[in-house]
Amino acid sequence: MAETTDLLLGIDIGTASSKAVLASPDGAVVADAAVEHGTSRPRPGWVEQDAEQVWWHDVVYLTRHLLAERDAGRVRAICVSGIGPVVLPADGHGTPLRSAILYGVDTRAVELAAELEARLGADAVLERCGSRLSSQSAGPKVAWLARNEPELYARTRHLFMASSYAVYRLTGAYVLDHHSASQCPPLYDRHRQTWIDEWAEIVAPGLPLPELRWPAEIAGAVTPAAAEQTGLHPGTPVAVGTIDAWAEAESVDVREPGDVMIMYGSTMFFIAVTDEPVTHEHLWGTVGQHAGMHTLAGGMASSGSITGWFREIAGGRPFEDLVAAADQVVPGSDGLLALPYFDGERTPFADPHARGVLAGLTLRHGSGHIYRSLLEATAFGARHNLEEFASVGVPLRRVVAVGGGTKADLWPRIVSDVTGRPQEVPTTMVGAAYGDTKLAAVATGLAGRGDRWNDVRDVVRPGQSSSVYEELYTLYRRLHHSTSEVQHALARLSEGPCRMEVA
Template sequence: MGKLLAGIDLGTTALKIAVFDTTGKMQGNATLEYQLITPKPYFVESDPAVYMDAIVKGFGKLAEQGVDLMDLAAISFSLQSETMFFVDEYGVPLRNSISWMDNRAVEQAEYLTAKYGDEVCYQHTGQISFAANWPVAKALWVKQNEPEVFSKTRKILLIEDFIIFQLTGRYVSDCAMLCSTLYWDITTKKYWQPMLDELGMTEENFPEIMEPGEVVGNVLPDMAKKLGINPHAKVCTGAMDNAIGAVGVGACHPGMFSESIGSTLAVCVPTRDICYDPNRQMPVHYYPIRDTYMMHTFTSGGICLRWFRDKFCKYEMTTAEMTGVDAYDLMTKQAEQTPPGADGLIFLPHLSGSLAPDVNPNATGVFMGITLVHGKGHFIRAVMESLGYLVRRNMEALSDMGIEVDEVRAFGGGSKSPAWNQIKADILQKTICVTNSKEAACLGAAILAGHAVGIFDSIEAACDSMIEVVARYEPNPANKEIYDRGFEIYKKMQNDCAELFDMISKR
């Protein structure tokens, strides 16, 4: 057996792939961006071909870096949740994939809510409502609006299922990915029959269910040759990116809170048992460790800053191309020169609806408090602060359940910014810990792969021995009053704009 482990992170807007040795040392990594397709408001899709194309190019870049891909023992995945594919009997996509960010299926979600009720949804799936972003509502939308596609559909797949089929020829999914589809029952770990009935489908139209971090099989010979990797390398199930990133920073024990700012913002808190929120604000998900669960929410995150960069920071992007300095670093410097609280400018970061604990598929982004004093730095800082407020809102909901946070571990692109980490520490009034995990989601996937093929005795033991905290950001008490007030305004904006969101969505 080889000695290297690959973690493939298939994110919303980019693929990251990294290879590690068995001590956790990264041997090489590559990043490739791809584009989303937004044909109309609330519709978000992708060309299915971009994902395998990025994987092929990613392994090619690793080979160029001198990584010995013939020494690869296993591959696992960190994946965007809910992005779904409709394929024919040969596994060929019949339409563009539909992104997790897509909110087209509002009518279908309302129908399911009226028929079954959100309490039934919560008890069976762990998700707090039949929201438009969940795959079952989108599948129903395709059935009703694209009958020619649906009639030819032989399998409905998530992104993990689609990629594993390309690599191994098997249709397989895992519990941690399926838990937010709403056609999977968290209490039985089987497909939820009422939702299959709604779609007019059977279990045969969906992948085989496995645990996260289990061996699926060898890479197909032709595919191994195409990727340039060891043909005996094992392909293993992974888990949703936010949960597996939590593994990658060692947040494997109850009371440990992980937050990630990538394209999405996500929070995860592992629990030993299914823990329902009596206020039905916090969903329950399946964690990448067998029979472990987590309180987990996610919504638009770093994509808000990317949107602002792409639309309003052409100067910074041009300067970055000329100097080699990252455009985000240039933006962050402007935010650092802006006072905490951005002189009263506050942003709601809902560029594609909002999810738990304040679910509203019609929510949009809002800047509030704009005056003549505000410049670009204020807007950048307001975007960064808004995600700190969103994390705090989740902590507030967890506290209402009796789940207190002992430690915060940050990962994702946002954790690489000392300024952003300090902003979050000040807003949360808690220490933000950053670990030595480079590419945490990829490392978490590699840990799952290593455990699957027997290199590690347990996931917890691997985390404890491979991961350490390398930076701590302590909250500045001087900023507490500013951010306490900002948080109250943020929550009031969320509530007071709800009617306006509905009005805007019906234009």
């Protein structure tokens, strides 16, 4: 008997891979798929991705893969999320003019960010936009294009992020969701929830900015041309979508004040839901994935990517072996302490020139010690971020752990021990693409905003080793301050050959 259940398609374009999910309107996962891809680092401090060869390729591949043996007419709606904030300039036909400039890991516009803050006023930017200008901000990256690639900028008529580019290719609509816009300081006023026209003329002169909508609104319908490429039916509704971390928050029902999500991925990301706009000099105040929702967010520049780096230099040793070896090492890694700033740092301090450190190495330390110390370093970074959230009165009532780093319980266990906070682990851990299916369901009326799709599978609680980490956390903070000048000096010497990287 042929299946007749309605389906919702969610696709998430990530840093190292893209994922897709088909779900029913009650949240049951019907199928999922993934495809890996790379990033380009053409110069030190530059991190880019090709919109056509990566973003659109993945949307087409994953859609066709999941619909290969299914009736595309059952898909009631599609929603795409993606990495952000990123900057992709395109011409009047929507054709990309260069590779997209990625989020905070791309540090090319740091000096321009400082210049813009001096011109506009740092306090004014923080108050209106919710965030200081840094390597994470999209606005300075646009200004960088105008200054450094003027001929290209003169041809630019569209600015896309990963999700909005996919929406444009699917529907022809030039839209951006409010949340992604709130990660574009100094272009967006999070209080009025509009573009700041007078600042836009300074940062992006003469450039039409996209229409603003909420992630769970309909952007348009799949065009005949997009249908031919993807296998979707023409006229299929397409939701606006948003940045991946907020789609992931939707996937695990993080949307009430006091809810906090820790995302264990290539970078570690933190989202706390607040009942009103909250400002912190070194964190990112944004609107949420729904109207009336506010969030305060932070993100480390490198977390899971560090363990991937170590696996690579350890000869490709399986992660399972490294985790098992690290789990045999006592908390504190026998006196080995690491700083996780391998790609600079984003929050709780913005320092693109910070660098990683391994302190306390002896001849008795093995690969298990090093791997555990790297996990502990990211946990110390998580505690540092959560302390900054609490310092401005953000309640941390419920912490939810998501992401690929939760597949083995060692990393979340260490984070709970270091932070002293329990973490809920959801039943369905497919990721942001699952949140996209929920946004698509809300956009088409097949689900309500408050519907819960994801139960709690487990709770990771702090163990006895929490006390061991108190002294180590103090040393962690001291190690950064005492070595920061050396880190910066080494950063100036770190020019090296460019290469393609798969995170």
